[in-house]
Amino acid sequence: MEAVIQEESTGCGIAASAALAGISYLEAKRIANALGIYASDKSLWSETDHVLKLLQELGISVSSKEVPFESWERLPDKALMAIKWRMKQNKPYWHWVVFVREGSEAKVLDSKKALKSNVRQDFGRINPRWYIQVFN
Structure with missing residues (x-):
């Protein structure tokens, strides 16, 4: 699986x-825009509904629940994760990333354009709040 850089x-x-x-x-983006x-x-970054709707349209099966992050070892092989979680004016905000474990290698695909590498393994610096399991 490859990282995709966000254009916005x-x-x-x-x-x-x-x-x-x-x-x-x-x-x-074209598919998302067609869905409104x-x-x-x-x-889009303070609720899960829009992303879950887009994933469904893309044929990606995910869990319907957010699971609190406990440890990197306890994550499923694929997950959509909320990092940089914070409250602003009594509303939660976060940055979406993808966690993937392929064989013995685990990595986070972070779409932020300014990063030197969008494939991250600096797990000590990433502070996930929760995740949604991805099934396919």
């Missing part, structure tokens, strides 16, 4: 969905 500063949910589906950011989902909508 608020497009992490679209980019994470694209990475899981194996498509480009622009293709995922736009990166500029702040609910």
